[in-house]
Amino acid sequence: MSLKNEYLKELMARVEKRNPAEPEFHQAVREVLESLEPVVEKRPEFVTSGVIESLVEPERIIKFRVPWVDDNGKVQVNRGFRVQFNSAIGPYKGGLRFHPSVYEGIIKFLGFEQVFKNSLTGLPIGGGKGGSDFDPKGKSDMEVMRFCQSFMTELSKHIGADTDVPAGDIGVGAREIGYLFGQYKRLRNEFTGVLTGKGLTYGGSLARKEATGYGLCYFTEEMLNEKGKSLKGATVVVSGSGNVAIYAAEKATELGAKVVALSDSNGYIYDKNGIDLDAVKQIKEVERKRIKEYLNYHKDAEYHEGCKGVWTIKCDVALPCATQNEIDEESAKILVANGVTAVGEGANMPSTPEAIETFISSKVLFGPAKAANAGGVATSALEMSQNSMRYSWTFEEVDAKLKDIMVNIYKNASSAAKEYGHADNLVYGANIAGFLKVAESMLAHGVV
Ligand SMILES: NC(=O)C1=CN([C@@H]2O[C@H](COP(=O)(O)OP(=O)(O)OC[C@H]3O[C@@H](n4cnc5c(N)ncnc54)[C@H](OP(=O)(O)O)[C@@H]3O)[C@@H](O)[C@H]2O)C=CC1
Numbered sequence: 038m039s040l041k042n043e044y045l046k047e048l049m050a051r052v053e054k055r056n057p058a059e060p061e062f063h064q065a066v067r068e069v070l071e072s073l074e075p076v077v078e079k080r081p082e083f084v085t086s087g088v089i090e091s092l093v094e095p096e097r098i099i100k101f102r103v104p105w106v107d108d109n110g111k112v113q114v115n116r117g118f119r120v121q122f123n124s125a126i127g128p129y130k131g132g133l134r135f136h137p138s139v140y141e142g143i144i145k146f147l148g149f150e151q152v153f154k155n156s157l158t159g160l161p162i163g164g165g166k167g168g169s170d171f172d173p174k175g176k177s178d179m180e181v182m183r184f185c186q187s188f189m190t191e192l193s194k195h196i197g198a199d200t201d202v203p204a205g206d207i208g209v210g211a212r213e214i215g216y217l218f219g220q221y222k223r224l225r226n227e228f229t230g231v232l233t234g235k236g237l238t239y240g241g242s243l244a245r246k247e248a249t250g251y252g253l254c255y256f257t258e259e260m261l262n263e264k265g266k267s268l269k270g271a272t273v274v275v276s277g278s279g280n281v282a283i284y285a286a287e288k289a290t291e292l293g294a295k296v297v298a299l300s301d302s303n304g305y306i307y308d309k310n311g312i313d314l315d316a317v318k319q320i321k322e323v324e325r326k327r328i329k330e331y332l333n334y335h336k337d338a339e340y341h342e343g344c345k346g347v348w349t350i351k352c353d354v355a356l357p358c359a360t361q362n363e364i365d366e367e368s369a370k371i372l373v374a375n376g377v378t379a380v381g382e383g384a385n386m387p388s389t390p391e392a393i394e395t396f397i398s399s400k401v402l403f404g405p406a407k408a409a410n411a412g413g414v415a416t417s418a419l420e421m422s423q424n425s426m427r428y429s430w431t432f433e434e435v436d437a438k439l440k441d442i443m444v445n446i447y448k449n450a451s452s453a454a455k456e457y458g459h460a461d462n463l464v465y466g467a468n469i470a471g472f473l474k475v476a477e478s479m480l481a482h483g484v485v
């Protein structure tokens with residue numbers, strides 16, 4: 038697909054020129070601008086007011102040096118980022134990613150996606166994202182702690198419970214959030230809900246750990262149910278074996294599906310009997326080892342090197358939960374040829390534009406990331422509410438709210454798609470529904 042509207046086409050060219058060598062950011066912006074074509078026809082004031090032009094420019098980008106000392110006494114220097122993308126509907130909210138591939142373009146694409154996702158949740162949260170090119174893999178707990186303390190020493194100057202509330206993402210889980218929170222509290226001498234995904238003993242919310250994966254399954258189930266289908270009895274392939282993947286696999290199994298595969302960046306496992314999640318949690322959450330260790334628990338399972346091969350496994354439902362652009366056109370075609378009926382994106386932007394086109398033109402039900410994986414950030418917003426109230430809801434209460442939110446996101450995206458002439462295309466629906474709330478707020482605020 039290419040942009041037809043002259044204004045949007047020119048804006049896209051400007052975004053590419055102003056943000057050179059940031060292909061992931063260009064990809065995320067292009068998809069949203071394409072979805073906005075039917076909106077600007079009906080609502081030209083979003084163009085004349087400069088709202089769309091402002092929306093593609095982050096409000097603020099913070100970039101900083103993160104020096105720390107490794108276990109050998111050697112000084113290491115990483116780079117830290119926080120992109121405060123849009124605060125029209127609430128404080129900046131979004132995760133921190135620690136992965137060697139992180140650079141400004143990755144954080145910008147993630148921050149941009151977060152603006153629309155957070156709007157879709159219906160909760161008052163703006164969009165932001167941050168991270169570092171630090172690789173927690175292979176580092177000792179003490180090295181991770183020293184890195185987190187140095188990272189937070191700078192980040193603490195820019196965040197706050199009513200300003201910007203970071204959380205986890207790739208490479209940032211319970212351990213990292215604990216160290217980051219500890220350092221913030223020490224520097225500022227205040228105990229506030231400045232981060233989410235916190236441990237349950239110090240202000241975390243029940244069900245936040247499970248929320249992205251569970252929410253993905255609630256969304257996918259709703260999308261399937263609308264077409265008379267269900268996860269019950271379905272064969273499911275999940276990529277990744279981190280936070281999102283593990284809890285997506287858990288909820289899909291609870292809903293009656295058989296999850297037969299998981300992966301990591303080295304390779305994938307296939308277990309025709311259904312994945313044993315207790316073994317996976319032990320390997321990944323406790324021992325922090327590679328997914329191939331699964332064979333030590335189940336000798337009859339298979340392990341294959343290379344993560345892309347996971348998409349060659351025949352399945353009814355595919356849940357990509359690892360990273361951006363992990364499903365390309367070739368993998369999408371294989372999934373379609375093998376009879377996939379639904380794809381729910383747990384990771385951020387896991388399908389390339391060509392893969393999305395393949396799914397949509399083949400009438401595969403397609404749940405785009407900013408709608409399908411919004412359960413994590415939605416539950417983070419519920420953690421913020423609980424922190425403000427100095428109160429905690431039960432697991433069941435949070436889970437019920439999460440489910441409601443995911444069903445509503447599906448309904449809103451689906452009805453926006455229909456209203457703007459793209460019925461059943463949830464890419465359009467999610468982008469448009471997410472955009473409208475932010476854009477109306479920006480209009481109301483004037484030129485700021
Ligand atoms: N955590 C959350 O609440 C949310 C996360 N997301 C998105 O979900 C995805 C997964 O995040 P999360 O589960 O939290 O992260 P984790 O760090 O817990 O797990 C990431 C998983 O993806 C794999 N992976 C990461 N990078 C690559 C890569 N370049 N190629 C292949 N595999 C890779 C990892 O394998 P390995 O260990 O080998 O690196 C690991 O299995 C990300 O796209 C994230 O942005 C979206 C919404 C909320």
Ligand SMILES: O=C(O)CCC(=O)C(=O)O
Nearest residue numbers: 131132204206413414417
């Ligand atoms: O919980 C959060 O604030 C962030 C979740 C996140 O990073 C995401 O939705 O991609």
